[in-house]
Amino acid sequence: MFTLRRVIRYGFIGGSILGTGISLHHNNYDISGIGVVRFARAGVALVEIATIYRRDLYYREWDKSTKEYRDQRSKAHQKAADRILELCCLNRGVYIKVGQHIGALEYLLPIEFVNTMKILHSQAPSNTLEEIYKVIRQDLRRDPSELFDSFDPEPLGVASLAQVHRATLKNGKEVAVKVQHHYVRGNAKVDMHTMEYCIKIMGWLFSDFKFQWLVDESKKNLPIELDFLHEGKNTEKVRRHFEHVKWLKIPKIFWELSTDRVLVMEYCEGGQVNDLKYLKAHNIDPMDVSNKLGILYSNMIFLNGYVHSDPHPGNILVHKNKKGGTDIVLLDHGLYAKPDNYERELLLTGGALVLPDIADILEKVDRQMLLVLKTNDLIRGIETTLQTHDRMTAFWVMSKCCIKTVRNEEISKTDSYWRKFALVMRSSWSLFKINFFYVYMGFAQGSFYTTMKQLFI
Template sequence: MQEVQQVIREDLGKEIPDLFLSFDDTPLGAASLAQVHKAVLHDGRTVAVKVQHPKVQAQSSKDILLMEVLVLAVKQLFPNFEFMWLVDEAKKSLPLELDFLNEGKNAEKVARMLKHFDFLKVPQIYWELSTKRVLLMEFVEGGQVNDRAYMEKNQIDVNEISSHLGKMYSEMIFVNGFVHCDPHPGNVLVRKHPDTGKAEIVLLDHGLYQVLTEEFRLDYCHLWQSLIWTNMERVKEYSQRLGAAELYPLFACMLTARSWDSVKRGISQAPATATEDSEIRGNAASYLPEISQLLNHVPRQMLLILKTNDLLRSIETTLGTRSSASSFLNMSRCCIRALAEHRKRDACSFFRRIQISFSEAFSLWQINLHELLLRVKGLRLVCCISTLLGWLTRAPH
């Protein structure tokens, strides 16, 4: 608390009692860069106060230098170890994460971009009491996104939350090219809206975002479209455009967390099984040199995207909603919209833009129809099973 008081005094020019009616000494959460405390302002507003550890700014440059020395040392011992990109990424991202004013701007930007999602809550930033090392935000309570017990207790549908999460991140990646890159469960909360009672996702910690270039975003759109609709020639083409070269099958497996056989059959055809997951884990160690080589050659933007994919997949696995057809179809919708928007911007005539809009509407209608057929098929299967079970219970023993 002495260090917290010191940072607040240095940055805001006042003592804690002068700024807050109450201030909880015990942090709500603590991490390597900062910790968060619950407090109440003198006007009655309950806030979350994020305070940076005082020595982090000075220590970070030494940490990066030490990381660089260690990675170079390991490289000398193991020539196939290609992880210098870790140092390059740390050099770029750490200064941004240490600037809480940048985090506040990111929070407001993503709130504006995704304001059409009524299920998303981004806490408001209170700029009058925010600095590079202190960030004041609206206090929002909720359970972690991977806490099934909390959702069951509060009657929150895990499938609805998983669908919302997929829509939100697909919109960030494919449509806007501005991606929240740290969706671990502590940064993604769920709650019932206090007024409407609808399920909401609360997105926290906006320090780390990836800004995708237009070329990368469109190539990534094409690649996922090809993976979803099992167009293997285009999977190869767009994987290679993204730096995978002849390792494109491995790249496709890394993106989808599916085996190459599943990718070729169609990732939306069936969810991953425990056997397939075990097979992937078993093969990962033997392919470590190739994985290292691949990570060293893909665009730097891809690295945080891969991290984001893995964190989202972990949440879906915990909720038991991983690799549902619905999530892939939502991704496909965003890809279609993003690619159509790009074509309309490049269109040379009004008639051409109308054509693109009709083609977009038709493609989206096809996806809706496909999703409806999947649901009908699922309902028929449920009805058949129910009928069979009913017959078995009535049948004489």
């Protein structure tokens, strides 16, 4: 005889089995796509990480100024980072996205976490060609053979949320096809809630574990990044912002072949910006590249107020154009941030004032300041690779943009003609001194001609 308790029990069991079956079907019968499996993996990892810190670091009171404490803390961080990397590779999707974000926050997070997660920038797991075709069929309601004359099975690049393939349309145009991983959207909400619970528990157990800001940022940005049509709109907006910059290439979007999970765009030739061998093989001047990167990102941050939220070398290509000049190709426009007035003030007055106690600051610091710091790391890294860091070309350009922005801000706040004239003269004098010093540096280092050419880009 069935009682109410039995009906509820069997109904729950049946519902769980049905839900698991549906989840398996939507994830191509990959067990990693089941929510309860992903949640269990995260829970086990949380317990193991908590045990690592409790056993290796928090088992006693430390004098935090000693080398012994720093060494022990570093060992604990490394063990925890290795375990998080393992979890990211198992659960993929959003987990890899967060891991990549951690790997890009050099100087802001423990170096053990940053160095460990950097591997995810170049070794994210890829999907099979049939899985890619399945998403295209579902979204465009046509078979890929009807849309493309050819479709390269090897991806040009694989990221946490999508991968990109080179293809040729029926009219002969070469395109890059960005296709979202089939498992990402269905798991995104559960994954974010799981990570938030884990972070809260770790913060409750260990007062030094302050990563809630990372979860908040990911929760806000993830729905935007999952909408490829939004990325297409951003691409067009950036093209309008910089249409006067002849050396900047922004891929064209093929809207009739794009959906929120499939983005078809113009294929652009080029090598990765930090590939020094490619630059040498194509006779591209590294100093010219550094200068143009400085112009691009300085204008974005300080003049346009439109901050690229995912600056890393994989999103920037360089290409020798037909006239012999160097073009910069900017890819991946999925996420931008536009600072409000308070944020603009923070950007202009400098983040160095808030960096001494970084663990607390990361909980409170404006999100756009983190993007500026990430861009700073990007430029530093590229200039080091291109061996142009001694000249600091990009920061010469950035300094000039800062001066112009401060001048324009001050001019907008006064009605006095003479005050405006004085501000213009003062900023002109500052720009002259910066340019004069840069020319002197170029003369001293034997690259006077290149320096003078850069002055007039």
